[in-house]
Amino acid sequence: MDKYDLLEKQIDWKNLLLANYKKLNLSEDEVMTILMCQYSIDHNEKTITPELLSIMTNYDIKKSSNLLTSLVNKSLIYLEEDDNGKFVTTLKGIKRILIDDFINNQEDENETTSPIIDLFEIEFGRPLSFAELETIKSWLNNGYSEDLIKNALREAIIHKVLNVRYIDKILLNYSKQEEVKKEGYTTISESWRKDMKESIQTLNEKDK
Numbered sequence: 001m002d003k004y005d006l007l008e009k010q011i012d013w014k015n016l017l018l019a020n021y022k023k024l025n026l027s028e029d030e031v032m033t034i035l036m037c038q039y040s041i042d043h044n045e046k047t048i049t050p051e052l053l054s055i056m057t058n059y060d061i062k063k064s065s066n067l068l069t070s071l072v073n074k075s076l077i078y079l080e081e082d083d084n085g086k087f088v089t090t091l092k093g094i095k096r097i098l099i100d101d102f103i104n105n106q107e108d109e110n111e112t113t114s115p116i117i118d119l120f121e122i123e124f125g126r127p128l129s130f131a132e133l134e135t136i137k138s139w140l141n142n143g144y145s146e147d148l149i150k151n152a153l154r155e156a157i158i159h160k161v162l163n164v165r166y167i168d169k170i171l172l173n174y175s176k177q178e179e180v181k182k183e184g185y186t187t188i189s190e191s192w193r194k195d196m197k198e199s200i201q202t203l204n205e206k207d208k
Contacts, residue, residue: 011130014038016098024097030076032057033067034094037077046088048077116146123153124162132164144171 014035021031036056037048045052050065059067071077076094079087117136121128128136139149152170156162 011099011102013095013098016102017094020098020101026076029059029063029067030071033064033071034077034091037089038091041089041091046082047086048089116140116149119150120153123157128164135164135168139168139171148174 017031017034021028026034033053036053040048040052040056048068050061050068053059053064053068054061057064068077071094072079074093076091076097078090078092080090082088117128117133120132120136136149140146148171149167152167152174155170156167159166
């Protein structure tokens with residue numbers, strides 16, 4: 001199993017395909033063909049022929065053949081010989097292009113958020129997952145300052161709950177506090193503490 005096999009389990013390449021097919025100069029018919037190939041492979045049809053594609057879609061055999069040939073010529077789908085000497089269809093080409101593009105975009109975005117990400121990885125004692133990275137970026141995109149995120153991280157450390165979902169809840173409560181202050185109220189500590197206590201108990205139970 002290579003790195004792409006591992007990353008495919010973490011990254012939704014089908015969503016990436018739908019989001020980026022125009023950039024890859026793919027037609028809607030080519031996208032449908034790729035998705036139908038994956039569907040067939042998932043259902044143990046390892047060799048995708050024009051006849052099979054025609055049965056699964058509204059395309060006639062000639063159009064199905066042209067679509068499959070086009071995708072093979074673009075190195076987006078492959079025909080490979082398996083251990084039994086039978087040619088099977090794989091989607092390695094398109095998956096690797098999409099995954100590589102996703103990783104490159106992540107690296108570019110990380111350049112602007114690396115200090116806060118570095119801090120989280122130090123405190124968590126491990127690299128962050130893709131989902132965790134996306135959550136942190138969403139905080140910054142939604143207007144949370146780095147200082148506020150650091151405060152929320154410190155709060156999580158104090159409660160010994162190093163969990164991005166928990167920190168997200170802390171930030172949400174910070175926002176609620178600000179809203180209450182703007183409305184002229186001065187005390188929400190009791191409900192906030194109760195909310196945090198319930199969150200800690202819930203997350204601790206899930207981690208057991």
